[in-house]
């Protein structure tokens with residue numbers, strides 16, 4: 001295995017989109033940030049150098065960081081932010097990850113512009129469980145705000161309502177030619193007739209699950225979240241913020257130019273009908289008959305189009321790529337995911353009824369501590385967090401009813417963790433609720449991938465629903481969209497000692513408190529214990 005060294009210089013950089021200029025936070029001046037290429041099992045050593053005027057941390061999304069939570073990155077969970085003028089030397093050790101993952105800032109909303117792809121090749125070149133592509137192309141879905149992103153964050157936290165939408169979605173940093181001033185720079189992918197291509201897609205959008213489609217071309221999904229999947233044929237994909245999807249397509253249509261397009265899937269609330277586009281163009285000589293046609297994407301509120309795609313993902317689960325789904329479970333949780341309301345202290349807030357919007361897991365809205373939980377755990381500093389995060393919600397009620405008693409719209413606040421024994425086998429059932437609004441929540445767990453063993457609409461039935469779990473080839477993900485007013489069951493083995501954040505990857509929900517923390521204890525043997533912190537670890 002190799003060690004790759006990189007510098008990540010974080011700095012404010014002038015960029016221009018949608019006919020106007022602004023300064024955005026970037027890594028090495030690039031937006032989207034640099035793509036990092038490694039091979040299975042390699043190590044990445046990164047000097048994160050903060051030359052910006054604000055705090056930063058970098059998270060390696062989907063990298064398990066075995067026994068080494070020190071480089072995981074979420075601010076005030078595993079570390080304090082890297083302050084302006086300082087450097088943090090992060091060591092990222094890969095284990096079973098393969099395919100596409102990504103890295104992003106994990107401090108306030110800076111991930112809006114501070115993100116990039118991480119591509120993990122198999123040990124033997126082209127040793128893919130699918131036909132070898134002629135070329136591989138990363139595609140990052142992102143967003144552009146005309147205003148300053150920190151200002152957007154501060155504004156909605158202060159006024160208590162929904163955040164402003166971005167001004168455009170982006171494909172590889174470009175809004176596409178449906179927007180003014182963008183035609184020149186629209187992302188274009190040149191293909192040769194008859195050849196096969198692998199797209200490595202990352203959804204780096206802040207607050208939306210996205211649909212994506214290439215006009216006239218079918219696709220075959222072969223991987224997601226840093227693991228291979230069984231081949232899945234489709235004409236569109238659904239991708240959650242945080243999720244990655246690898247898919248193949250063959251350039252087998254009459255040589256021409258075709259649109260690739262993406263727009264929002266919004267089960268509730270914020271809908272933005274803008275479509276971002278890129279262009280697939282065949283090489284060679286041909287005459288363009290007309291301008292390219294936009295592909296038909298599913299409707300913005302088409303929940304079935306979203307769940308049908310996500311629910312068909314399967315692990316390869318063969319000899320060469322076996323799965324390890326726990327068949328017996330030692331630790332079971334039922335976690336409700338809710339949007340909540342809280343009275344505004346001083347003035348009227350712009351949430352429903354003049355209240356402030358919050359979000360919670362098991363009715364606890366997470367409060368960020370002032371000392372990172374990992375530091376407090378390791379150094380035995382008391383008073384930073386509590387360790388009785390509830391195993392199940394405090395009330396039993398019809399979670400997905402249309403009318404839910406307003407008393408249940410309130411949530412408590414707290415910094416509570418749940419401690420897991422080393423090697424315990426864990427099942428979490430996420431129950432979506434209809435308090436205030438029912439919406440899909442893409443839940444993401446740090447430090448582990450998990451098997452998605454079941455999902456459904458309505459209230460989870462603990463006697464009936466487990467009978468239909470898929471324990472044969474469940475997909476191995478790090479982010480899974482819990483369907484609107486439905487539930488999703490995941491399983492994993494807690495064999496990675498450390499402090500691991502779990503949260504909704506819609507950033508407004510994360511900012512509202514839809515997060516909680518697991519502490520996985522050390523095992524007995526030396527190779528089952530957390531490693532010590534690096535010397536330059538950013539303490540609080």
Ligand code: C2O
Pocket residue numbers: 059061074104106242444446501503505
């Ligand atoms: Cu993509 Cu907590 O992260």
Ligand code: CU
Pocket residue numbers: 440441442504505506509514
């Ligand atoms: Cu959410």
